[in-house]
Amino acid sequence: MSHGRLEAVIAACQAVLDTRPCGLFADVDGTLSRITRVPDTAVVSAGIKAALMTLTERLDLVVAVTGRGVDDARRMIGLDRMGYVGNHGLERWQEGQVLVHPKAQPSVPMIQAAFRQLSQTVHLSGLIFEGKGVSASIHYRLAPDPAAARQRLLQAIDALASASALRVTEGRMVLNLLPRLALDKGSAVVELVRQHQLRGAVFIGDDMTDLDAVRALQHLRATSDVRTFGVAVLSPDGPPELAQLADGAVEGVDDVELLLGALATRAAKHLPR
Numbered sequence: 001m002s003h004g005r006l007e008a009v010i011a012a013c014q015a016v017l018d019t020r021p022c023g024l025f026a027d028v029d030g031t032l033s034r035i036t037r038v039p040d041t042a043v044v045s046a047g048i049k050a051a052l053m054t055l056t057e058r059l060d061l062v063v064a065v066t067g068r069g070v071d072d073a074r075r076m077i078g079l080d081r082m083g084y085v086g087n088h089g090l091e092r093w094q095e096g097q098v099l100v101h102p103k104a105q106p107s108v109p110m111i112q113a114a115f116r117q118l119s120q121t122v123h124l125s126g127l128i129f130e131g132k133g134v135s136a137s138i139h140y141r142l143a144p145d146p147a148a149a150r151q152r153l154l155q156a157i158d159a160l161a162s163a164s165a166l167r168v169t170e171g172r173m174v175l176n177l178l179p180r181l182a183l184d185k186g187s188a189v190v191e192l193v194r195q196h197q198l199r200g201a202v203f204i205g206d207d208m209t210d211l212d213a214v215r216a217l218q219h220l221r222a223t224s225d226v227r228t229f230g231v232a233v234l235s236p237d238g239p240p241e242l243a244q245l246a247d248g249a250v251e252g253v254d255d256v257e258l259l260l261g262a263l264a265t266r267a268a269k270h271l272p273r
């Protein structure tokens, strides 16, 4: 990404965050942390953590919005003052505990049963099965033939007795199994914007499920006086739709660190604590 383009994204985000009260929402994997071969080994850099720490002190709301479980995201980022939305919008950290969305709560046994059945019936090398309570993820990045593994998994999901009650979303070399509900990163972000009566909201994300948040904020912008800006984090295996639809784009997690660093520096100078 050219230097000028990053500068333009920084300026656009700053303008939105000057509209108080304001919030910053960021995906985790591929946005705040580099995608690793095994999800457990992903880390958030010291630079990004420092920027997030400053931003949580100066902005009205800073929230990680991730497909990971809330506890997992908290472990990775480690900032108590930050907000956490996990499981693709199905749970959040609230008043010291993980709160599963009331609409999703009844689906937990169904998701866990589907996950158990898949992990017991699909035997392919390189798959990582990750049960997360109200959702589940199956990573096929390490499969010898990732495309074939994806096909095999989709067929197995289709064959489940609960298939019609499931929603499958896809990310970078991962299939996510969720209850079929109108809840996603977009609905979660909009709920928080309304709850905190934000007038400015920035979202940063790299993957297919982040598109829901980018779209939801664009809809909010078109139908209310909330100012928003959605940033796509580009990567070779990222979805082209996100790059096309987002309001701006940056190149990889390195640029996210530059972006957050610039926002934090300015916030520390100009915004009251």
Ligand SMILES: [Mg+2]
Binding pocket: 027, 028, 029, 030, 031, 205, 206, 207
């Ligand atoms: Mg991501």
